[in-house]
Structures are given as C-alpha cells and as structure tokens.
Amino acid sequence: MTAGVDRGMTRFAGSDGNFCGMELSKPAVAARKLTKVYGAGEARVLALDSVDVDFAAACFTAIMGPSGSGKSTLLNLLAGLDAPTSGSVQLGGKDLTGLGDNELTAWRRTHVGFVFQAFNLLPMLTAAQNIRLPLDLAGDKLDREWWDTVVDTLALRDRLNHRPSEMSGGQRQRVALARGLITRPDVIFADEPTGNLDTRSGFEVLSFLRRSVRELGQSVVMVTHDPAAAAYAERVILLADGRLAGEILHPSKEAVLAALDELTTLVNV
Numbered sequence: 001m002t003a004g005v006d007r008g009m010t011r012f013a014g015s016d017g018n019f020c021g022m023e024l025s026k027p028a029v030a031a032r033k034l035t036k037v038y039g040a041g042e043a044r045v046l047a048l049d050s051v052d053v054d055f056a057a058a059c060f061t062a063i064m065g066p067s068g069s070g071k072s073t074l075l076n077l078l079a080g081l082d083a084p085t086s087g088s089v090q091l092g093g094k095d096l097t098g099l100g101d102n103e104l105t106a107w108r109r110t111h112v113g114f115v116f117q118a119f120n121l122l123p124m125l126t127a128a129q130n131i132r133l134p135l136d137l138a139g140d141k142l143d144r145e146w147w148d149t150v151v152d153t154l155a156l157r158d159r160l161n162h163r164p165s166e167m168s169g170g171q172r173q174r175v176a177l178a179r180g181l182i183t184r185p186d187v188i189f190a191d192e193p194t195g196n197l198d199t200r201s202g203f204e205v206l207s208f209l210r211r212s213v214r215e216l217g218q219s220v221v222m223v224t225h226d227p228a229a230a231a232y233a234e235r236v237i238l239l240a241d242g243r244l245a246g247e248i249l250h251p252s253k254e255a256v257l258a259a260l261d262e263l264t265t266l267v268n269v
C-alpha cells in the first residue's frame with residue numbers, strides 16, 4: 001500500500017521518473033495571479049507579482065532564483081502559511097484563499113506538509129512524539145503501516161526515543177521530513193531542506209524526497225539555492241523579482257547553473 005496507490009497516482013510514476021507532464025494530472029497545487037505586497041508607502045515591497053503556476057501531482061519541483069526574488073513568499077502562500085494580497089491558491093481541489101483561519105489551519109494539518117529550514121522540532125518531545133504531533137493535533141489515528149514505511153525509509157527506527165538535542169542535524173532534518181509525511185499530505189513544501197546539512201546528510205534527504213515522489217506518489221515543492229540539490233527535482237521553476245522567469249524540465253546541475261547565470265545577467269542589466 002502506498003500513498004500513490006491511494007490517490008490513484010501511481011500510473012504517472014514511471015520507472016524513469018518522467019511523470020511531471022501537466023496534461024497527465026490535475027495539479028496538486030496551483031497559483032493564479034498570486035500577488036504579495038509587504039509594507040506600505042516607501043517601505044512597500046512587491047514580493048510576488050501576479051504569478052500563475054501549476055505544480056503537478058507526484059512531481060518533485062524545485063524553486064530557484066536570486067535572494068529576495070520571492071521564493072519563500074511563494075512557498076508560504078502555496079502552503080497557506082500566509083495570505084496573499086490578491087490572487088488565489090488551489091490545493092487538493094480547495095481554494096485556500098476562501099477559507100477562514102480555523103478552517104485553513106485544519107485543512108493545512110491534513111493536506112500540507114511543511115519542512116522548515118530550521119526544522120522547528122519541539123525540544124522536549126522525542127523523535128517519535130515530534131513525528132506524530134500533526135496527527136495528535138488533528139485528533140487523527142496513526143496508520144501503523146504508513147508509520148513503519150516512513151520511519152524505516154528515513155532510517156529513524158533507532159532514534160525514535162531520542163530528543164532533538166540528542167540527534168545530528170541530518171537526523172533532525174529526517175525527523176522534520178517524517179513529520180511532514182506522516183499525515184500523507186497532498187503536497188510537501190520544503191524551504192531549503194538541505195541548507196543546514198553536510199553533503200552526505202543533504203544527499204540522504206534529497207534521495208528520500210525523490211523516492212517519496214517516485215515510489216510513494218508524493219508531490220514535493222522545494223526551495224533551494226543549490227544547483228546540485230535542484231538537479232534531484234524533475235522540474236525547476238525560476239523566479240526573478242517576484243515573477244516567473246523560466247522553467248527547466250529534467251534539470252541537470254549544469255543546466256541549472258547556466259539558467260541561473262543567465263537570470264543574474266538579466267536581473268543586473
């Protein structure tokens with residue numbers, strides 16, 4: 001049993017991993033004319049400028065772009081962690097922008113997984129308690145089979161009774177990922193999930209994200225600065241000055257580097 005089978009998505013998960021064709025599926029998350037303005041008057045910043053973008057289900061998408069281009073803003077709006085100034089976000093077939101605060105919180109708990117760069121684990125809870133926290137908050141029962149899949153795939157079995165302070169950075173990040181996965185969300189959003197990790201731990205996390213897409217039908221949207229990390233994705237979206245500036249399908253590290261170079265040149269002109 002996998003999440004992919006549950007949602008009828010495995011037909012897209014070919015062994016070559018090339019299943020991000022938008023025509024094949026309804027998007028897991030879609031933004032329409034998404035706009036975010038911070039501040040007012042002289043301090044006004046147009047962080048996102050009428051962005052239209054779809055993210056296919058069972059696809060691993062990376063978001064890249066220069067610092068300040070709006071990547072975290074986009075991720076936060078897509079995940080319903082912040083409200084847009086205008087425009088809409090559809091996630092799991094629901095318009096998030098139409099929901100009230102309580103409804104949104106409840107929806108997010110079961111449909112969205114968010115992996116923060118700083119992990120955001122609760123220090124007094126063990127790894128096991130941190131992982132099951134979203135289920136406990138939502139009052140949902142633990143699916144033992146799914147728990148075993150997540151815990152074993154992330155190689156956390158022998159760390160379940162440890163507190164975050166007793167774990168390495170890579171292990172903490174894997175606990176944060178497990179917490180994001182445990183509710184089987186429609187989409188996992190990750191903001192620089194490898195930013196704090198050494199190369200080996202970063203590789204473990206990226207490999208897991210890719211496997212969760214290919215083998216479990218998970219949809220993943222990840223912000224990263226690292227072209228090598230972006231090359232794990234099946235699609236890269238480029239942002240510049242709060243707008244979509246390009247897209248790379250089946251990216252290689254070299255293709256990502258070249259696109260970023262071009263983008264920086266354009267932005268600096």
Ligand SMILES: Nc1ncnc2c1ncn2[C@@H]1O[C@H](COP(=O)(O)OP(=O)(O)OP(=O)(O)O)[C@@H](O)[C@H]1O
Pocket residue numbers: 038039045046047065066067068069070071072073074
């Ligand atoms: N809470 C805020 N108040 C005011 N301005 C903000 C706020 N958050 C972000 N901004 C501004 O919005 C723009 C986009 O910020 P955002 O954090 O989305 O960029 P980013 O692409 O994630 O950058 P980085 O790569 O440095 O993380 C920036 O100009 C930033 O200064």
Ligand SMILES: [Mg+2]
Pocket residue numbers: 071072073
């Ligand atoms: Mg950011």
